[in-house]
Amino acid sequence: xxxxxxxxxxxxxxxTGSWRVFRPELDEEKCIKCWxxxxxxxxxxxxxxDKPEIDYxxxxxxxxxxxxxxxxxxxxxxxxx
Amino acid sequence: MKVxxxxxxxxxxxxxxxxxxxxxxxxxxxxxxIVERLAQYVExxxxxxxxxxxxxxxxxxxxxxxxxxxGSRTFTATSSHGLLLMHEMLHWAGLARTPVVMVNINRAIGxxxxxxxxxxxSMSQRDTGWLxxxxxxxxxxxxxxxxxxxxxxxxxxxxxxMINYDGFILSHTSMAADIPSQEDVDRFLPPFQAGWKxxxxxxxxxxxxxxxxxxxxxxxxxxxAQESARQLIADVEQEWEERFGRHHxxxxxxxxxxxxxxxxxAMGAIGxxxxxxxxxxxxxxxxxxxxxxxxxRPFPAAEMQRLSERAELVVIDRDxxxxxxxxxAAEVRAAVEGPVKSYVAGLGGRDVTIRDIVKMYRLAQQGQxxxxxxxxx
Numbered sequence: 499x500x501x502x503x504x505x506x507x508x509x510x511x512x513x514t515g516s517w518r519v520f521r522p523e524l525d526e527e528k529c530i531k532c533w534x535x536x537x538x539x540x541x542x543x544x545x546x547x548d549k550p551e552i553d554y555x556x557x558x559x560x561x562x563x564x565x566x567x568x569x570x571x572x573x574x575x576x577x578x579x
Numbered sequence: 580m581k582v583x584x585x586x587x588x589x590x591x592x593x594x595x596x597x598x599x600x601x602x603x604x605x606x607x608x609x610x611x612x613i614v615e616r617l618a619q620y621v622e623x624x625x626x627x628x629x630x631x632x633x634x635x636x637x638x639x640x641x642x643x644x645x646x647x648x649x650g651s652r653t654f655t656a657t658s659s660h661g662l663l664l665m666h667e668m669l670h671w672a673g674l675a676r677t678p679v680v681m682v683n684i685n686r687a688i689g690x691x692x693x694x695x696x697x698x699x700x701s702m703s704q705r706d707t708g709w710l711x712x713x714x715x716x717x718x719x720x721x722x723x724x725x726x727x728x729x730x731x732x733x734x735x736x737x738x739x740x741m742i743n744y745d746g747f748i749l750s751h752t753s754m755a756a757d758i759p760s761q762e763d764v765d766r767f768l769p770p771f772q773a774g775w776k777x778x779x780x781x782x783x784x785x786x787x788x789x790x791x792x793x794x795x796x797x798x799x800x801x802x803x804a805q806e807s808a809r810q811l812i813a814d815v816e817q818e819w820e821e822r823f824g825r826h827h828x829x830x831x832x833x834x835x836x837x838x839x840x841x842x843x844x845a846m847g848a849i850g851x852x853x854x855x856x857x858x859x860x861x862x863x864x865x866x867x868x869x870x871x872x873x874x875x876r877p878f879p880a881a882e883m884q885r886l887s888e889r890a891e892l893v894v895i896d897r898d899x900x901x902x903x904x905x906x907x908a909a910e911v912r913a914a915v916e917g918p919v920k921s922y923v924a925g926l927g928g929r930d931v932t933i934r935d936i937v938k939m940y941r942l943a944q945q946g947q948x949x950x951x952x953x954x955x956x
Contacts, residue, residue, distance in 0.1 A: 499737050499774040500800035501676045502789045506782055 509556070514541070518559030520574040522552055528571035535563035535572060580758045586749035589717045589756055590656065590682045590742070591616035593724035595626045596764045597680070600651035603631035603642035607661040608694050609746040610684045614656060628654070636661040640668035640679070647677035648785060650776035652728065655679065658746065659686035659700045666704065672739040673708020673801060675785060676774050678731035679739040681709075682724065685847065685897075686746040687927040695928020696745035696848065698898040702906045704741070708801050710808055711876040714744040715851035718756040719827045719873075722819060728768055729815045735807045737774040745848040745897075746928070759823055767822060805877040812874055830879040832871040833886070835861065839868030842886050843940065844894040844911060846872045849924070849931050853895070856936035867940060872907065880914035887917035893943045895936070895951075897925040924951040 526549055536544045543557040544550050552563075564572040584592075591613045594602070602621070604614045620626035631646075633639045636657050643653040657665065662683050672679050683701050687693035701711060710731060714720045720742065727740040744750065759767075775785065789797070813829040820826040832850070835857050836842055845853045850871035860867035870886055872879060886892065892915065896905025903909055908921030920943040925931040929952065939951055 499676055499734070499804070500797045501674065501775065501785070502787055502793075502797065503775050503783050503785050504787055506784075 513555045514558050515555045518554075518557060518577055520559045520561060521554070521577050522557065522559065522561065522563050522572050523575055524550060524552065525571045525573065528569050530569055530571070532568060534566045534568065538562050538566045580760075581755060582758055583753050583755050584717070585612065585751050585753050586714075586717045586720045586744055587612040587684070587751065588616055589721040590724055591620070592758065593721045594654045594656075594680075594682075595620050595628075596761055597654065597725055597728050597768060598652065598765075599628050599654040599680075601631060601643065601646035601653045602628045602655065603633050603639045603646070603653070604655045605633050605636050605639045605657070605661060607636070607658045609686060609750045610656050610658040610661070610682070612751070613682060617654075636664040637668055640665040640672065643679040643681075644668060644672050644675060644677050647672075647679050647773070648675065648777050650771065650773040650778075652732075652771040653679045654681070656682040656684070658684040659688055662700045662704060663688065666707070669704050669707040669709060669739070671786075674797065676737040676801075677739060678728075678737055678771070680724065680727045680731060680742070681739065682720075682742045682744075684746045684750045685743050693927045694746065696748055696897065697926045697928065698743070698847065698896075699926075701741060701743045702898040702900070705876065705906070708738055708805070709876065710736075710738055710740040710805065710874070712740070712742045712874055713846040713850070713872065714742060714749065714827075715847055715871065717749060717752070717754040718825065720744055720749065721756055721758065722823070722825060722827065725764060725768060726815050726819055728771075730808055730811050732771050733808075733811055734772070734774065736804045736811060738801065738804050738808070743847065748848040757823070757825070763822065767819070809877050809879070828871060828873050830872075830874040830877075831882040832869075832873055834869040834871065836868035836870060836886060836890070838866055839890050840866045841940065841944070842868040842870050842890040842892050843936065844870045844872060844883070844892050844907065846875065846907065847897065849895055849897055849936070852931060852933055853936050855933045856940070859933060859937055860940060865940070875907070878910055878914065883911050883914045884916070887915035887919070891918045891920065891943075893920045893922065893940060895922045895924055895931070895939060897931070899923050899926060920948040922948060922951045
């Protein structure tokens with residue numbers, strides 16, 4: 499029997515980083531570790547380690563993290579490709 | 580146990596005895612007495628199903644699909660415009676491979692508003708992946724609802740099943756029927772084993788996007804499942820006969836076809852009436868037969884071809900594919916090489932009596948076909 503079922507696994511539908519036009523870049527000096535970027539990232543592409551870590555394999559470049567950052571520690575830069 | 584009751588009450592009783600975990604339904608004429616009776620069963624404790632009251636037929640089908648997706652056995656019933664409102668969800672049930680069982684009371688589509696029988700409602704769901712039965716007695720309604728679970732839930736099929744019968748002619752007419760014991764039904768119908776299911780201990784998602792590299796195979800698998808349902812429908816009915824002594828014909832009930840040179844093809848209530856018409860024609864010296872199409876999906880192509888090799892087929896459609904003609908006749912013509920005549924009759928509940936069927940047979944012999952008993956002005 500064949501129907502559309504998928505089990506939870508990373509990248510069940512492929513990596514989405516290639517969709518990105520703008521790339522979020524973190525300025526570690528400015529970051530106050532408030533974790534608003536981690537809370538708001540709609541893709542769960544930011545990991546909460548010692549500092550926020552952006553997973554560029556899956557970040558689509560939506561810019562929500564940069565918009566939510568209260569200290570402008572995340573800058574969106576155009577991808578060079 | 581012998582009982583005398585309406586087609587709808589037979590359907591409700593069969594649904595109860597199949598022990599569905601979840602019933603979700605919305606009332607619509609002429610199906611309402613099924614939902615009322617099931618609600619009564621639940622209220623009195625005779626039925627342990629969870630009864631979900633919904634705000635529309637679309638929701639009724641969505642609820643049944645969702646419940647079926649957790650591995651539950653489900654039942655619903657509808658008619659006409661209610662069935663049309665479900666259309667999107669009917670496709671979903673098919674592609675999700677959730678074997679929901681549904682009774683549909685055939686009723687014409689408005690406007691002009693009509694509550695009487697014709698098959699345009701279910702015929703317009705032809706391509707949704709559902710198996711379709713058409714019944715012509717209340718006993719057959721009861722038997723088929725139980726059989727439908729066995730067929731739809733089979734591991735080789737896992738597709739939803741629609742059991743159709745004519746509004747008022749069967750739904751509200753009392754006839755005698757033999758009802759097996761609950762123990763016998765339980766022995767015939769084991770609990771549902773889902774092909775996949777939503778389970779918090781084994782998480783998965785269903786219905787997510789699949790690309791062109793996978794989609795076509797899911798469709799092919801559905802088609803193959805319907806193909807394998809052909810044999811299964813016949814086998815399940817044979818087992819039913821061995822246990823309960825009744826057989827309604829499997830895919831096609833053939834009546835006096837052995838030496839027939841002309842075979843009427845009809846479904847539902849017209850199929851029942853055509854029995855008597857064949858007897859009448861035989862008394863008049865005709866070599867007439869009847870092929871009552873009990874199952875329309877999967878389409879009984881081989882049966883039609885076999886009959887066509889010996890006889891001319893005269894198809895009576897109680898439906899119209901506007902711009903083409905009778906839908907059953909169109910499919911019969913696609914399946915056979917021999918001559919086929921096509922009549923469209925009985926739309927919107929217009930009576931089709933024994934006399935009308937005899938007349939259509941006679942007209943077909945004179946080379947005529949087309950719309951029967953239509954006022955042209």
